[in-house]
Amino acid sequence: MSDAELVMRSTRVVTPEGTRAASVAVRAGRITAVLPYDAPVAEGARLEDFGDDVLLPGLVDTHVHVNDPGRTHWEGFWTATRAAAAGGITTLVDMPLNSLPPTTTVEHLRTKREVAADKAHIDVGFWGGALPDNVKDLRPLHDAGVFGFKAFLSPSGVDEFPHLGQEDLTRSLAEIAGFGGLLIVHAEDPRHLDAAPQQGGPKYADFLASRPRDAEDTAIAQLIAQAKRLHARVHVLHLSSADALPLIAAAKAEGVRLTVETCPHYLTLTAEEVPDGASEFKCCPPIREAANQDLLWQALADGTVDCVVTDHSPSTADLKTDDFATAWGGISGLQLSLAAVWTEARRRGHGLEDVARWMSTRTAELVGLDDRKGAIAPGRDADFAVLAPDETFTVDPAALQHRNRVTAYAGRTLYGVVRSTWLRGVRIHADGEFTAPKGELLTRTP
Numbered sequence: 001m002s003d004a005e006l007v008m009r010s011t012r013v014v015t016p017e018g019t020r021a022a023s024v025a026v027r028a029g030r031i032t033a034v035l036p037y038d039a040p041v042a043e044g045a046r047l048e049d050f051g052d053d054v055l056l057p058g059l060v061d062t063h064v065h066v067n068d069p070g071r072t073h074w075e076g077f078w079t080a081t082r083a084a085a086a087g088g089i090t091t092l093v094d095m096p097l098n099s100l101p102p103t104t105t106v107e108h109l110r111t112k113r114e115v116a117a118d119k120a121h122i123d124v125g126f127w128g129g130a131l132p133d134n135v136k137d138l139r140p141l142h143d144a145g146v147f148g149f150k151a152f153l154s155p156s157g158v159d160e161f162p163h164l165g166q167e168d169l170t171r172s173l174a175e176i177a178g179f180g181g182l183l184i185v186h187a188e189d190p191r192h193l194d195a196a197p198q199q200g201g202p203k204y205a206d207f208l209a210s211r212p213r214d215a216e217d218t219a220i221a222q223l224i225a226q227a228k229r230l231h232a233r234v235h236v237l238h239l240s241s242a243d244a245l246p247l248i249a250a251a252k253a254e255g256v257r258l259t260v261e262t263c264p265h266y267l268t269l270t271a272e273e274v275p276d277g278a279s280e281f282k283c284c285p286p287i288r289e290a291a292n293q294d295l296l297w298q299a300l301a302d303g304t305v306d307c308v309v310t311d312h313s314p315s316t317a318d319l320k321t322d323d324f325a326t327a328w329g330g331i332s333g334l335q336l337s338l339a340a341v342w343t344e345a346r347r348r349g350h351g352l353e354d355v356a357r358w359m360s361t362r363t364a365e366l367v368g369l370d371d372r373k374g375a376i377a378p379g380r381d382a383d384f385a386v387l388a389p390d391e392t393f394t395v396d397p398a399a400l401q402h403r404n405r406v407t408a409y410a411g412r413t414l415y416g417v418v419r420s421t422w423l424r425g426v427r428i429h430a431d432g433e434f435t436a437p438k439g440e441l442l443t444r445t446p
């Protein structure tokens, strides 16, 4: 490793070929080689020895609502990217809604990029939005470097981001398929939501009944049918209903270009344990029962579900009222996602290789960043999370870096302490301390 500037050594390096003792050589922010543990360190190279702490590829979180500009009092690039860095995430892709403006035109994308530029502690990319009236903007946004387009099939929760009806969906998806783009979809069917009992109030059971599984299942079936007909590439966001798994598995087996994500809260929290009035647990689709959760884990293990992302979607604390019908829907999970998922994964017999695959490799692949991100391998960016996997901590909201310290995980004891986070060979976070922002704004690889 004569040309290495930095050598990162650990007895447990998580690589695509498995976990092993290794020395990772880094030059100019990139991994140049993964060498035997005791390979000699070249003269002039700096050695970082992590002992038995695990070296993971930095996580790639493709589902984050930063809300900046416009709703910066909910969250912003400065706070969100610090929370992400503290949680071992080195790349995030920002959702097109809840900021003002939403990312639905090239001009709006430019505004977003200007706002993010000097605030990003980690690398940041952007999704565009597909609205009923912006079909003409999709191709220019694609050319400007967004990673794909988000659409809702039911109301989004904010007026400036209307949902697509079935005819709108056909139009947008045909356009996107025409230039080889990706459509990512919030899949709940509005008619099933309208038909469900809308009780309101503080009881979680009433909220759960208002967002039934068949709303998800129906919307996913419709999306699959459209993707098949148009040979389009689609991605199901935040899957909660395990009832949709058989049709997802069947579509994949048939060759439909379909990927699926789920989220830490669906994998680690259950409807049975949500206290009444505790709207920090509210998101759409909702956290469901423990038996549903078991099936989601099975689907991750067998590949029916591809990846795990946070869907970090904060608001100010005052919008998290004790009425589930009107409280803001969104769970803030950026800083805790790795620990939360790892805690449950290890209990279920999964390894850190699985967690790295679900939260880094597959998400990098989803957005076409797998030439740079998502693995500890030569040629990739030297992005790492250094994790003490057997150490526990109890979640204290005061230690969270996101703007409004509301969390569904308060008081939980989790496995996995992130000791430090590295971006292109630079330690950007360690022990609650951060460097000045060093993140880059990413664009889709053409």
Ligand SMILES: [Zn+2]
Residues within 6 Å of the ligand: 063, 065, 095, 311, 313
């Ligand atoms: Zn979301």
